[in-house]
Amino acid sequence: MGTLTAEERHFFRSDVNARQSQRKQRTPQGHITEAAREIPVHERCDVLVLGGGPSGVAAAVAAARSGARVVLLERYNHLGGLSTGGLVIWIDRMTDWQGEPVIQGLAAEFMDRLGADAIAGPPRKDWGSQDPDAAAHWGLRTAAFHGVVTHSPTIDPEILKGVYHQMAREAGVDLILHGWMVAPIAEAGRVKGAVFESKQGRRAILAKVVVDTTGEGDLYAAAGAAFDSDIDTHEIHHCINTSWLFAGVDMQRWLDFRARQPEAFSGFMARGREEIGSFEKPIVSWRNDVATFLGPRKSGFSALDVDEMTQVEWESRKSMAEHLAFYRAHAPGFEHAWIMLVAPQIGTRHGRRLVGVKRVLRSGWDAGAVEDDEIGISPSPSPRFPNISVPYGALVPETLDGVLAAGKHIACDTNSHGFLREIPQCWLTGQAAGTAAALAADSGVLPRDVDVKRLQALLSAQGVPLRQASVAVPA
Ligand SMILES: Cc1cc2nc3c(=O)[nH]c(=O)nc-3n(C[C@H](O)[C@H](O)[C@H](O)COP(=O)(O)OP(=O)(O)OC[C@H]3O[C@@H](n4cnc5c(N)ncnc54)[C@H](O)[C@@H]3O)c2cc1C
Structure with missing residues (x-):
């Protein structure tokens, strides 16, 4: 490991947002002894x-x-x-870089049983494809990386x-x-x-x-x-945040904006970062009218500390409200967005x-x-x-x-x-x-x-x- 460059070491960098505020410091207010008891x-x-x-x-x-x-x-x-x-409705890659499905067994069964309406992703014949058009299409839809189309679909969480x-x-x-x-x-x-x-x-x-x-x-x-x-x-593997879904959107319009107006898109992102700070872009879902936000990824919080988790819930909710206002005002396809769901489970990546x-x-x-x-x-x-x-x-x-x-x-x-x-x-x-x-x-x-x-x-x-x-x- 000693000879690795920072780039070689860190594969999952993306945006990591350092902790912005401190939770109240709580120290134990004494101790009590729990009595021994018989339980059924x-x-x-x-x-x-x-x-x-x-x-x-x-x-x-x-x-x-x-x-x-x-x-x-x-x-x-x-x-x-x-x-x-x-x-977390984006199921990561189950294929290798040649398009071979390497994670199978129950994984394949879970995906197969979802039914066509509850899953979106490239068809089997495209897994491993390096066709530039296919890679560009699926690259915008969380299913192509390094120019290779992958089996990494998005799914309907209620059906799963x-x-x-x-x-x-x-x-x-x-x-x-x-x-x-x-x-x-x-x-x-x-x-x-x-x-x-x-x-x-x-x-x-x-x-x-x-x-x-x-x-x-x-x-x-x-x-x-x-x-x-x-x-x-430096990597997102430890970050924490509560995810959310916006409905009432037109993801196709949003993706067209990203792909066809790169300068306007980077201006949009720059303005978002300036106004909101920890700014996140949506990923696709299993439906065109639902957008997924799996961040902003927060660093510096513990997944084992209730006070810190409580703070993350508040910061995620606040961030979601800020994103909703900004996206409604500035993002093509998000003019009529509404809050479909804030995740019932906090997103702890590492404990x-x-x-x-x-x-x-x-x-x-x-x-x-x-x-x-x-x-x-x-x-x-x-x-x-x-x-x-x-x-x-x-x-x-x-x-x-x-x-x-x-x-x-x-x-x-x-x-x-x-x-x-x-x-x-x-x-x-x-x-x-x-x-x-x-x-x-x-x-x-x-x-x-x-x-x-x-x-x-x-x-x-x-x-x-x-x-x-x-x-x-x-x-
Ligand atoms: C925001 C975010 C984005 C992510 N993005 C992706 C992605 O795009 N693609 C991808 O594939 N993965 C992604 N991941 C990672 C992935 O979602 C998780 O690592 C994975 O779900 C972990 O599975 P698990 O079974 O280990 O634990 P979990 O999914 O955490 O499940 C643990 C279960 O145990 C239960 N439990 C915990 N403690 C107790 C207890 N004491 N008693 C009873 N029940 C208990 C919990 O309620 C929960 O249901 C992401 C994670 C996060 C947080």
Whole structure:
């Protein structure tokens, strides 16, 4: 890493808006002692999945389809985490730079089940195309980068919530919504379940294996697993903001303005920055009359501090009102814009990253070595690099037992976090974690002792592209 230039090191720069104001500094006003008490065991299962975001849904569905008795606990009223409730409706690249779909399996199934009205993106035949007209067209629509058309569609979040829910039900997942995991149940370095809070009070769920898909490693951190919290302030991987949608717009007119009047567009952006400061441009959605704003990306706030998160909510809402007024007044296609929705879930990109048995590292991108415990293949961040191998070891805590991590808090460095936190990669690690958890529960071994060859064969049979799957799955 020492020889890398700043440009080589930072792949996900874009606009990062440094913190503008301080929240009130709160210090503990003393301490109280919580009394010990007996609590009911709400459920016993093979695999407990904590958090119903992209990684959690994939983990729960994969584990249940593998034959495990699965409980999925989610604190809100819907599934999908940031991919639905966070309004992150732009699903990042699932194809590599040659147009080959490398993130598949459940990822492909989620997309296929949306239906034509709920997804917008290039047709299959164009993935990988370097045709300049196609690349220019899709480049304006979040689906072409470095002159290559990619499979990175935008989707309808409400339909995706329904798809997730339906697939969880079909697989036989025991879904609990409106329940907040508050504490691990662990003994002698092994997690055996979790305590959650709901309107029913405090209850326990016991499991053979727990999968932490809370996004911020809430379970593994509380149970004592080591984690990294360093960030790269030059990259957007750590930024935080609440997203929003404007409706009543004409995105085609807006895109025509961007493409055909570049000078007027840069004047518009300059004026926006001058008047608003942290200024954001919209991206397309699944409909021409809906615009998506996934920023302004705020730096300097913690995703683990309630006061800071509260401040981000206020600043995002204030920013949205300023954007609405400015866009209505100055942006072609936005004259009749109205606020369709502010995301019900705050957009936290980074909280903690597991210290795992293995880590995905920036220093490994160039060589593109295939890990012997590969559980998925991620597209690389630029055509300069080969595809990136995701190892099972990045889901397994270095020391803590009985638990696997999946999603944006797996083991990696800050640069690799830039793409491993994306939704397709969260589906990928979720599917692997769920399959591994079911295998561990069924064979009575710890997750770290799972037969990796068998895991790879199972994933391969589920349609996950792998370069290490050589073992046939017994019927
Ligand atoms: C503003 C923004 C823009 C982004 N842009 C893109 C993009 O364009 N393309 C892309 O592919 N990705 C993008 N990402 C990244 C991507 O959305 C997330 O990294 C991804 O959704 C993470 O998935 P996850 O399953 O790890 O966690 P999450 O999506 O955060 O889901 C975690 C789930 O766990 C639940 N949970 C958490 N704690 C508990 C608890 N204690 N008890 C019960 N439930 C709990 C939460 O409610 C949530 O449903 C963006 C992220 C943000 C914030």
